Amino acid sequence: MRYVIIGASAAGCQAAETLRRYAPGDSITLISDEFRPLYSRPLLTYLLSGEVSPDRIWLKEKDYFNRWGFTPLLGEAVVRVAPQSREVYLASKKAIPYDRLLIASGARPRLPGVPGEDLEGVYTLRNLADWQRLEAGLEGVRAVAVVGAGAVGLKAADALARRGLQVTLLARGAQPLSRVLDATAASMLMQAVGAMGIDLQRYSWPVAIRGEGGKIKSLALNHDRELPVQAALFSVGVTANVEFLEGTGLDDPGGIVVDGSLRSADPHIYAAGDCVQPHHLLTGEQWPYHIWPAAVDQGRVAGANLAGAGLRYRGLLPQNSLSLRGLKIISGGLGPHDAEDCQVMTELDERRGRYRRLVYREGRLVGLTLVGDTENAGIYMQIMAQQLPVQDLAADCRGPDFHPGLLWG
Known part of the structure; x- marks a missing residue:
């Protein structure tokens, strides 16, 4: 059997390793447009701040492919997949045949589509090449804008500060992490951001990037304002890397649609990671949500199913973890805008800078926010992930001796 995997990051490598255990003697080819084995993308902002050195981001050794018996095709871009002939075509004109294919091609940053995005000094931060380009471009820079106040934008702003x-x-709405945090948690976060010396401007968005001599000199903002900067880092979302699937019916820009086994509409093609639209564990809806643990979990299931194991992917549980200097925030499950029909219990300790928000529906924990004290976050996440029945949250959850283990029914 000839297996081909497009992508060698979290989902692709996990899938390949899982598949090797099921198919010890079969051919497994990994194709990647990068030149080194797996590295930790979440550490890129720590590289940017200088808290982590470049040699600390690698998750696999240089002999990784040889040790696992994989055939690596590194620095190779996929330009087309032909399901009829079961071949993957590369920019180098090579054609790679497959019996079963896994697409784990990830996603790329998108820009908002305003004039001036081609100016020098406009950056994104998604992969190692992005970091290298940004690092080189920051020489001589005094003022920088970070556009987008999600988790990556917040971490990047902290790193630059x-x-x-x-x-x-710049945050487009009333607060950072608007899909994740309620007003109380967001207020605590905004206080911390201000204490870092970062100028958070809410309801602000660039309508154009202005330059001089080919280099950025300012951002033209909504409400007829102008922000002088020498660099701008955009963190406004991603687009699934599926353009090479044009003509196959699988190239949904929101991500490849898959079933519960992570198989696409083509029975010989599976998909995992940031290029897919898996279903939400709690709602069942298609949910393109890009986090490292989900990519690893999907890679494990897809890798096994390439070999015919018949595993089911239970669904994606949204999770966010943010650590900004002294502030820690962990959230999971349903966000504040998804909990209209739920019971919500909160506890705020302003003196110690702690906040807990638990969301409860039909005898189960379905949402969580922890600010400050995040020690028991893993227990809460397991309760949600396993969809365990819990006790009434009104009992004891505000008490000083409360422990999430008390939630078990």
């Missing part, structure tokens, strides 16, 4: 730069963080 640690370097002594004047950082402006």
Whole structure:
């Protein structure tokens, strides 16, 4: 059997390793447009701040492919997949035949589509090449804008502020992490951002990027404002890397649609990671949500199913973990805008900077926010992931001795 995997990051490598255990003697080819084995993308902002050195981000050794018996095709871009002939075509003109194919091609940052995005000094941060380009471009920069106040934008703003730069963080709405945090948690986060010396500007968005001599000089913002900067880092979302699937019926820009086994509409093609639209564990809806643990979990299931194991992917449980200097925030499950029909219990300790929000529906925990004290986050996540029945949250959850283990029914 000839297995081909497009992508060698979290989902692709996990799938390949799982598949090897099921198919010890079969051919497994990994195709990647990068030149090194797996590295930790979540550590890129720590590279940017200088908290982590480049040699600390690698998750696999240089002999990784040989040790596992994989055939690596590194630095190779996929340009087309032909399901009829079961071949993958590369930019180098090679054609790679397959019996079963896994697409784990990930996603790429998108820009908002405003004039001036091609100017020097406009950056994104998704892969190692992005970091290298940004690192080189920051020389001589004094003021930088970070556009987008999601988790990556917040971490990048913190990293740039640690370097002594004047950082402006632009949030389109009333708060950072608007899909994840309620007003109380967001207020605590915004206080922390201000204490870092970061200028958070809410309801702010660029309508154009203005330059001089081919280089950025300012952002033209809504409400007829202008922000002088020498660099702008955009963190406004991603687009699934599926353009090479054009003509196959699988190239949904929101991500490849898969069933519970992570198989696509083509029975010989599976997909996992940031390029897919898996279903939400709690709602059952298609939910393109890009987090490292989900990519690993999907890679495990897809890798096994390539070999015919028949595993079911239970669904994606949204999770966020943010650590900004002294502030820790962990959230999971349903966000504040999805909990209209739920019971919500909160506890705020302003003196110690702690906040807990638990969301309860039909005898189960379906949402969580922890600010400050995040020690028991893993227990809460397991309760949600396993959809365990719990006790009434009104009992004891505000008490000083409360422990999430008390939620078990």
